[in-house]
Amino acid sequence: MKKIVIIGGGIAGLSAGCYAKMNDFDAHIYEMHNLPGGLCTSWKRRGYTFDICIQWLMGTSPDSPYHKIWQELESLKNKYVYYNEKPWKVFLKGQVIDFYNDPDRLASSLKEIAPEDSKIIDELSECVKKFYQINQISLTKPNEFLTLFDMIKMMKEFIPLMKFVKKYSKISIDKFTDLITNPNLKRAFKYMKLSTSIEDFIAIPFILSTRKSGFPKGGSLPFAKSIEQRLVQLGGEIHYGKKIKKVLVVNNKATGILLEDGSEIEADIVISAADGYHTIFQLLDGQYMSKKIKHIYNTELLAPSLLQVSIGINSELSSEKGFVEYLYELENPIVIEGKNKKCLLIRNYSFDPSFAPQGKSTLTVTFPSDYSYWEKIYSDKEKYHQEKNNVEKGVLFALEKVIPEIRGKIEVVDVATPVTLNRYTNNWNGAITGFARPYFLNIPRTLPKLKKFYMTGQWIGNTGLADAAKSGRDCLEVICKKEKKEFITTKL
Helix, strand or coil, X not given: CCEEEEECCEHHHHHHHHHHXXXXXXXXXXXXXXXXXXXXXXXXXXXXXXXCCCXXXXXXXXXXXXXXXXXXXXXXXXXXXXXXXXXEEEEECCEEEEECCCHHHXXXXXXXXXXXXXXXXXXXXXXXXXXXXXHCCCCCCCHHHCCHHHHHHHHHHHHHHHHHHHHHCCCEHHHHHHCCCCHHHHHHHHHHHHHCCCCECCHHHHHHCCCCCEEECCCHHHHHHHHHHHHHHHCCEEEECCCEEEEEEECCEEEEXXXXXXXXXXXXXXXXXXXXXXXXXXXXXXXXXXXXHHHHHHHCXXXXXXXXXXXXXXXXXXXXXCCCEEEEEEEXXXXXXXXXXXXXXXXXXXXXXHHCCCCCEEEEEEEEECHHHHHXXXXXXXXXXXXXXXHHHHHHHHHHHHCHHHXXXXXXXXXXXXXXXXXXXXXXXXXXXXXCCHHHCCCCCCCXXXXXXXXXXXXXXXXXXXXXXXXXXXXXXXXXXXXXXCCCCCCC
């Protein structure tokens, strides 16, 4: 039985491990943290759960193309899934605007507020409908296996949507917002940029098209643990607290990994589901890359990192039925990272009772963040903690203004900075989804002249949890082909 060593226990790594075992490889995952999931994680403080990842999960609905992957990984087995009817609820001064994920209801609701913008509202609604069509496009084979027939089939599904994608991928949220006349609707769109990882307008209809993408009860870490459990049941192993120093290479062939404690782990095949930059430039010393790969890492924009303030409140707050992002316009801006912030993005997890003790509530407030800002002050621990305290004070002051009933009931506050994300996940510059526009990069899963080595996950363009899981699956399908094995997706 050939041995596969997988670097990183995030969703892509866990997926790769599961499919490796389904195909009779000896699978071992080495993870630097003491928990599975990577960025798909949460943590507890005094009984409160603070989540940093799942908002809505593609593939929870049986009619989603991704559903079969979650079935194969048993990640949703016996899990209740919460569905919502609106991804965003925006609280402006004197106006509340609901953004529904039903395109027709979205249009009628927004037209009641801004009839003068009916044309642009209809355009938004049509964009959401187009994304619902895109979400139903069949999953493809790994790129390496696409035949001419496959390409023709893909084109038939995608050609009617190509004009839409081409047009709107070139429009920024700011440019689209400039077309809006109603001042309240214009401000609402401006604030929604807080929850997109890119500034392209196309992110907004994409997030709005989440009617059948739900939130699994318990959130990110229990979801990741369910895939870990599947791995273990299949006979795979995950080794925690194991930081990798180098990928071992002999005659341009990956032969294993070197751990920081000096241990050498032999392998017939090595898969990196870890950070792409760290893998290529440090674990492999930059020796195996093409001009294209070098150009991508030198020039492409990264997705922003994240600053999150998590709060445990001794009060049962009301909420929508499922995951909703609440955007509150502030009467007085607060200063975060030296910049005025005029809006709070709040996530209220009261819809899921597992997030807080009975009668209590968990909230998080998040901001897109500049990794370099926090990296510069991190070496000065006193300054770093003082800045975290300033963030906490500013957020709590603003939070008590927009939700007065929490005043005097805050029990726990936890501030996670981009440096925190980097420390626990090793993600380059704390980027939460890798590159800002990964789908246009076509990054290969193998490196030039390096045999028996593969990459998987968000740094080869598979951003989002569903795509990360598919990336691990695709990687094993490619390996099976190379090893002249039939690829199977259940344990025989």
